[in-house]
Amino acid sequence: MKVVSSILVLVGLAAAAKEVPPPGPDGKYTLTAPGITAKFIPYAACITNLIVPDRNGTLRDVILGYDNASFYAVDPNHSDYGAVPGRYVNRIKDHTYVLNGTRYFTEANDGNGTLHSGTNGWSHRVWNVSEVTDHSITFTIRDEGNSSLGFPGTVIGSVTHSVGNGSWSTILAAHAVDHLTPLMLTTHPYWNLDAFSNPDTDLVLNHTLSLPFSTRMIGIDENTQSTGALPSIPKGSINDFYSKPKQIGASSTDAAWVGNCGTAGGCAGYNNQWLVERNESQAGLPLATLSSGWSGIKWDLYSDQPGIVVYSCHWMSGGNQLKQDQGGTASNGFVRKDGCVAVEPQDYIDGINHPEWNRTKYQISGPNTPPFSSHIQYQFSTI
DSSP states (O other): OHHHHHHHHHHTTTSOOOOOOOOOTTSOEEEEETTEEEEEETBTTEEEEEEEEOTTSOEEEOBOOOSOGGGGGGOTTOOOTTBOOOSBOSEEGGGEEEETTEEEEOOOOBTTBEETTSTTSGGGSBOEEEEEOSSEEEEEEEEOTTSSTTOOSOEEEEEEEEEETTEEEEEEEEEESSSOEEOBOOOBOEEOTTTTOOTTOSSSTTEEEEOTTOSBBOOBOTTSOBOSOOOBOOTTSTTOOSSSOEETTTTTTSTTSBTTTOTTTTOBSOEEEEEOOOOGGGTTSOSEEEEETTTOEEEEEEESOSEEEEEOOTTOOSOSBOOTTOOOTTOOSBOOTTSOEEEEEESOTTGGGOGGGOOHHHHEEOTTSOOEEEEEEEEEEEO
16 A cells, blocks of 8 residues: 555655745754654655664664765765665666667776766655645655666656654655656665664674575676676675674675675675565565674564565775764774675666566656655664
């Protein structure tokens, strides 16, 4: 029912916009519910703050972002903090794809590949604020054809963020109005469940991750682009988070750690996609769980998407400043390498270039196809 509601928002986008309240004095819209406070801005339909209690009742802001709402648009590091990237998320190999016999070339903004649709993708745009309540906010966007290089046709998109009893949920919907085009969306929060306040470390290598339905992954080449392979993950190997939960840094001494997420740049740790393969009886179970033994904060991730990207922030270079309510004695006030983890439920990366995967029916949308739709929910608790 929620997905249907979001799709209806798309239909009404061309109508006169509702009058919505302005943001708060900090330039952000604040949503509250029992056990959770979240803040959002129109730039990239971003979540900027997410505050939950730890096991002792201390409130922790557990996602990365900035206090200054206006800084997101000019951030020289632009890390897609809390953003909704689009119209096609993640990587397109060699910045090209073929659609109905026509070859399109997209912006090469990630080596020879395209990342998050290029430097004018949806995570670089100011969205419309269409509706705001105490518990939800809806952003909409009209994306004209080729406004991001190589993406034909007009697309109308909608994102509804909402908070409930200790939960943050997002409904994503998009529809191509007049031309077939690639469509794939996700949310892009970066997590540190200790809010960088653990006196022993400001990194997330001690966070515990579980991916119980992920025994295969997308094969990548030296540049972190898809190879077309869907390799099985050996039990006990660096990428095994299915046989039992383990800390993100548990394999940091493994010879495979450096280069696991791309050998060309020496990417160490994780910037990979795991497939989520559940049977019908498992469909309602979380596809991932992340927790911190220090703060006791835990989330379970629910989504209808068949894959999940995990990035352990190897490329963070110390230039991203923390918010005022984050940090402790182990922190220098900036995000260091391995200081965060991004978790992104989405369809198969680069699926538009691999028809053998049979994902194009979910990743290509047009005026005569079903709209793109997805739901993502993080349910918080303590351990």
